[in-house]
Amino acid sequence: MSDQPTVLVADAHESADRIAEEITRDGMTVERVDGLEACLRRLDAGGIDVLLLALDGEPDALTAVRGHPSDLPVVTIAEPGAQQAETAMHAGAEDRITRGELPDSMVPRLLRHAVERHHLRRELRALEIVDEATGLPNLRGFAPIAEHHMRMADRMGAQVVFVFVRVSDAADVVEVAGVLRRAVRDADVPAHVAPDTFCVLLTGNARGAEAAVLSRLIEAIAVTNARPDRETSLSLDVGSSLYDPQHPLPLEDMLTEASRRMSEGSKT
Numbered sequence: 001m002s003d004q005p006t007v008l009v010a011d012a013h014e015s016a017d018r019i020a021e022e023i024t025r026d027g028m029t030v031e032r033v034d035g036l037e038a039c040l041r042r043l044d045a046g047g048i049d050v051l052l053l054a055l056d057g058e059p060d061a062l063t064a065v066r067g068h069p070s071d072l073p074v075v076t077i078a079e080p081g082a083q084q085a086e087t088a089m090h091a092g093a094e095d096r097i098t099r100g101e102l103p104d105s106m107v108p109r110l111l112r113h114a115v116e117r118h119h120l121r122r123e124l125r126a127l128e129i130v131d132e133a134t135g136l137p138n139l140r141g142f143a144p145i146a147e148h149h150m151r152m153a154d155r156m157g158a159q160v161v162f163v164f165v166r167v168s169d170a171a172d173v174v175e176v177a178g179v180l181r182r183a184v185r186d187a188d189v190p191a192h193v194a195p196d197t198f199c200v201l202l203t204g205n206a207r208g209a210e211a212a213v214l215s216r217l218i219e220a221i222a223v224t225n226a227r228p229d230r231e232t233s234l235s236l237d238v239g240s241s242l243y244d245p246q247h248p249l250p251l252e253d254m255l256t257e258a259s260r261r262m263s264e265g266s267k268t
Contacts, residue, residue: 004028005049005115010039010061011077013054018104026108036061043070050115052077052107053093055084066092073118075111089203090185094118113152117203120145131192134177142191146201146251153245160243161210163200164258165217168235170196176234179224183217185209193255210240237262 006029009020020030031048033039036058042048048070055061055078062084065074073094078084080098088096094114097107124130129141137145146162153160167176173192180190180198188209189201202209217238225233239262241254249257 005112006031006047007050007052007111008033008039008042008048009052010034010036011052011054013056013077013099015099015104016054019052019107022104023108023111026112028108028111036064040064040068043068043072046070048072050075050094050111050118052097052111054078055082055088059084062088062091062093071122073114075114089187089209092186094187095203109156116148116152117145120148133174134192136177136180136198137189137191139191139193142189142193142199142201143251145189146199149201149203150243150248150251153243154248157245159245161202162241162243162254162258163202163210163213163217164239164241164255164262165198165200166237166259166262167196167198168237169232172234175224176236179217179220179234183220184213188213197255197259199255199258214238214240 004027007023008031009016010033012034020032023030031042033042039053049072051065051072051074053061053065053074053076055076062074062076074092075095075097076088076093077097077099080100094117095110097110102110124137124141124145129138130136131138149160165176165180167173173196176198177192180200184190184200187203189203191199193199200213202213221234221236224230239258241258241261243249243254
């Protein structure tokens with residue numbers, strides 16, 4: 001990939017012309033296709049770095065694209081309230097746009113960030129800096145991704161939310177890792193950062209996602225504990241930490257603070 005990504009815009013909406021102009025003005029190369037079949041054919045040819053995919057009228061578009069052999073970030077765009085838009089992040093989109101809520105001039109920056117995040121994920125897989133027991137990134141693998149998001153937050157004046165989960169019994173870490181995978185969205189980044197502690201970096205509209213992820217986590221734990229073959233219940237300490245560019249803290253300090261807050265907080 002060059003410094004100037006090639007963007008495939010699969011969107012027939014009238015606003016797509018303006019968005020394409022903004023992307024071109026930003027220095028990126030833009031290609032246009034109309035319809036899911038044309039999109040998949042263009043992906044077959046290669047050379048695309050990021051896909052801007054409209055979900056209007058194509059309910060299975062994201063599923064089809066995610067099933068394609070090409071490994072590239074997908075940013076979805078849809079009308080306000082569209083069901084597909086609400087589930088896009090959980091289904092594997094790198095980010096999402098709701099029509100009318102984000103200025104066209106901001107789309108190029110969002111696409112560049114999607115490419116950067118995806119590139120970091122690929123580097124993580126290539127380096128195999130993962131926890132052998134759980135298959136999740138360890139702290140060494142998680143730290144570059146978290147710090148990258150923190151730097152982006154500094155530039156954009158945004159906040160980043162981290163959810164922390166501490167396991168009461170270290171023997172349960174593998175099972176808890178599975179619970180976390182079911183609870184978080186595909187675009188979020190769960191990691192096993194200490195022998196008894198997991199951390200999840202929430203991406204996209206992280207502040208709004210925190211309550212949803214915690215709710216799914218509680219539900220997933222309840223389902224696990226209700227299994228008839230379980231002799232003991234999972235017991236977890238759950239907490240969250242907010243990275244605020246106005247009052248920045250190093251990741252190590254955030255981990256320490258989260259551990260302290262979990263010790264004072266409630267069990268799930």
